[in-house]
Amino acid sequence: MDSSVLFSLRLSLQVATVATIFVVIIGIFIAYILARKEFKGKEFLDILFTLPLVLPPTVTGYYLIVLFGRNGFIGKLIYEWTGWSIMFTWYAAVIASFVVSLPLMIKTARAAIESVDKNLINASYTLGHSELRTALKVILPLARRGIIAGAVLSFARAMGEFGATLMVAGNIPGKTNTMPLAIYTYASSGEWEKANGMVILLTVMSGVFLYLANRYSRRIV
Amino acid sequence: MGLYLRLKWGPPKGSQKNRRLFGMGVSKTFRGREKINSFTLDVEWHMDNELVVLLGYSGAGKSMTLQMIAGLMEPDEGLVLSNGKIFFDSEKGINIPPQKRPFGYVFQDLALFPHMTVKENILYGADGMDNRERAKKAMELIERFHLKGLEDRLPSEISGGQKQRVAIARALIRRPDVLLLDEPFSALDNPLRVEMRALLKEVRREFSIPVVLVTHDITEALTMADRLIIYSKGKVVQTGSPEEVFSNPKTEEVALLVNTIPKCHPYCGRK
Numbered sequence: 495m496d497s498s499v500l501f502s503l504r505l506s507l508q509v510a511t512v513a514t515i516f517v518v519i520i521g522i523f524i525a526y527i528l529a530r531k532e533f534k535g536k537e538f539l540d541i542l543f544t545l546p547l548v549l550p551p552t553v554t555g556y557y558l559i560v561l562f563g564r565n566g567f568i569g570k571l572i573y574e575w576t577g578w579s580i581m582f583t584w585y586a587a588v589i590a591s592f593v594v595s596l597p598l599m600i601k602t603a604r605a606a607i608e609s610v611d612k613n614l615i616n617a618s619y620t621l622g623h624s625e626l627r628t629a630l631k632v633i634l635p636l637a638r639r640g641i642i643a644g645a646v647l648s649f650a651r652a653m654g655e656f657g658a659t660l661m662v663a664g665n666i667p668g669k670t671n672t673m674p675l676a677i678y679t680y681a682s683s684g685e686w687e688k689a690n691g692m693v694i695l696l697t698v699m700s701g702v703f704l705y706l707a708n709r710y711s712r713r714i715v
Numbered sequence: 716m717g718l719y720l721r722l723k724w725g726p727p728k729g730s731q732k733n734r735r736l737f738g739m740g741v742s743k744t745f746r747g748r749e750k751i752n753s754f755t756l757d758v759e760w761h762m763d764n765e766l767v768v769l770l771g772y773s774g775a776g777k778s779m780t781l782q783m784i785a786g787l788m789e790p791d792e793g794l795v796l797s798n799g800k801i802f803f804d805s806e807k808g809i810n811i812p813p814q815k816r817p818f819g820y821v822f823q824d825l826a827l828f829p830h831m832t833v834k835e836n837i838l839y840g841a842d843g844m845d846n847r848e849r850a851k852k853a854m855e856l857i858e859r860f861h862l863k864g865l866e867d868r869l870p871s872e873i874s875g876g877q878k879q880r881v882a883i884a885r886a887l888i889r890r891p892d893v894l895l896l897d898e899p900f901s902a903l904d905n906p907l908r909v910e911m912r913a914l915l916k917e918v919r920r921e922f923s924i925p926v927v928l929v930t931h932d933i934t935e936a937l938t939m940a941d942r943l944i945i946y947s948k949g950k951v952v953q954t955g956s957p958e959e960v961f962s963n964p965k966t967e968e969v970a971l972l973v974n975t976i977p978k979c980h981p982y983c984g985r986k
Contacts, residue, residue, distance in 0.1 A: 617826035
C-alpha cells in the first residue's frame with residue numbers, strides 16, 4: 495500500500511480510538527444520568543446531545559469552530575495561555591469525531607440502562623449498597639451489551655467522520671487527512687486507484703463493525 | 716423486638732393538569748402517582764416477634780407497605796419504627812435510606828442478579844463484614860438452604876425452588892431485624908409452595924426474627940400466619956389470628972376473602 499494511504503489509515507484508527515475512549519467514558523456517564531435521574535432541563539439535555547446525529551456535520555463543525563477556533567469561546571482562552579490552537583491538528587479531528595459519535599453511545603447505553611429490571615436495583619439497595627456501587631456492580635454489568643454495541647457503533651461512526659472534521663481539522667496531507675478526507679481528495683483529483691482501495695477498506699471495516707454491534711445489541715440480557 | 720408503622724400516601728393535591736403544566740422536570744414520585752392515580756393508602760399496625768401475613772386482593776396496598784418499610788418508597792406522612800429505632804418520621808423529617816435499614820427483602824420475582832453466581836448473590840448481601848466472616852456466613856447459609864454444589868451456578872441454571880432459597884439466604888446474610896417477603900411463592904407450583912412454607916417456618920424458628928409475608932393466597936395465609944392483617948383498598952380492615960378472622964370476619968369482604976378460595980376477583984386480573 496502507498497505510504498499516504500497507510501498514513502490515512504493509521505490516522506483514522508488513531509483518531510477513532512481516542513475519540514471512542516472519551517465517548518465511552520463520558521457517554522456512559524451521560525446515559526446513566528438521562529436514564530436514572532429526573533431533573534429540570536433533562537429533555538433539553540437529551541435534545542442537545544442528540545442534535546449532532548441529525549445536524550449536517552458542517553453545522554456541528556461550525557459550532558466547534560465557534561467554541562474552539564482561535565477566537566472561539568474556549569479556543570481563545572487556550573490560545574491566550576499557551577499560544578497554541580487546537581484547530582487543524584489531529585486533536586481537532588478527535589473532538590469532531592467525539593461530538594458526532596457521542597449520540598450513538600448515549601442512545602444505545604441509555605436504552606440498555608433503562609432496560610435493567612428496577613427490582614434488581616432495589617434489591618441492591620436493600621442489601622446495603624450505595625447508588626454508585628449498585629451502578630458499578632449491577633446496572634452497568636447488566637447493560638454491558640448495550641454499552642459495547644454503543645462503543646462499536648461510535649467507533650465506526652468516528653472512522654467515517656468527514657464533515658465536521660473537515661471544518662475543524664482541515665484536510666492537510668500527512669497531518670489531518672483521515673481516510674474519508676483522503677478519499678475526497680483522491681476522487682476530486684481523479685486518482686481512482688488509491689480511492690478504490692480506501693473505499694473498499696472502509697466499507698468492509700464498517701460492515702464488520704455493524705455486524706459486531708448487532709451481535710451485541712441483540713443479546714442484551 | 717417489633718415493628719410499628721403508620722403510613723399515609725395519596726394522590727397529589729390539586730388538579731393533575733396543573734401539576735403537569737409546571738416545568739419540564741416532572742418528579743419521579745409524581746410519575747409514579749400518575750399510574751395509580753386515585754389510590755390512597757392509610758394504614759397503621761404493629762407486630763412483635765411473630766409471623767404476620769398481609770392478606771388482601773392485588774392492588775390493596777400490601778406491596779406498597781413493604782416498600783415503604785424498606786425505604787424504597789416514601790410515604791407522604793407517617794412513622795416506621797423497628798426495635799424502637801426510627802427509620803421514617805415525617806414530622807421530624809427523618810427518612811433513613813434503604814441501604815441503612817436493617818430489613819431483609821425478598822422480592823416477588825426474587826430479583827436474583829442474573830450475572831452473579833449463587834454464591835456471589837448471597838455474598839453480595841454481606842458487604843462491609845470482614846472477609847473470613849463473610850465467607851463463613853455464606854457457607855453456613857449455603858449449607859442451611861441445601862444449596863451445596865450449586866454455588867457456582869447462575870440463577871438461570873437452577874430450579875425455581877432453589878432460586879427461592881437463594882433469595883431468602885441472600886436476604887438473611889445481613890442478619891436483618893425483620894424479614895419482608897412480597898408474594899415470594901406465587902410463581903411456584905403447589906408441592907413446591909408447601910415445601911417453601913415449611914422452610915419459611917424453620918427460618919423463623921431458627922433466626923427468631925419477625926417476618927412479614929405478603930400474599931393474596933388464602934391457604935398460604937391461614938397456614939403460615941401467627942396473625943393476619945387484612946388489607947382492602949389501602950386500609951386495614953381486620954387483624955387477628957387466623958382462627959379469629961376466620962370465625963368472626965368483620966366485614967362482608969373479609970368473609971368473602973377467607974371463606975372462599977377465590978379463583979379470581981375483579982382486582983386480581985392484574986397478575
